[in-house]
Amino acid sequence: MNRFKQWLYRFMYGRYGMDTLNRILSAVVFIILIVTLFLSGYPRLILSGLGFLLLAYIYFRMFSRNIYKRSKENEKVVQFFNRIKNIPKYRYFKCPTCKVKIRVPRHKGKIEITCPKCRGRFIKKT
């Protein structure tokens, strides 16, 4: 076992390894695997082919020596998911009187907004 560990360590030296993108892809492969259990015929064939390709891609990324490129890919994906998580929780309205921008929480229905600058009131749907 120790020998295997050493071999693995040497093998993985200078290679990229696991990252967020690979974890996401692994989860997708896992889901595909489960879905294929309920399919038959061509859909099953196509989907398992897709899962296989994804798996190959995961291994390609894991063993890649182009660490810079792989981490750039990962960064893009992480940024994308961060953007989804940070879907704006606020809406911005302009006060009809003084044109100042006002930040209002989303999904509160129709509310009356009081402008912090001129105290003018107006109703908006959030």
Ligand SMILES: [Zn+2]
């Ligand atoms: Zn105002």
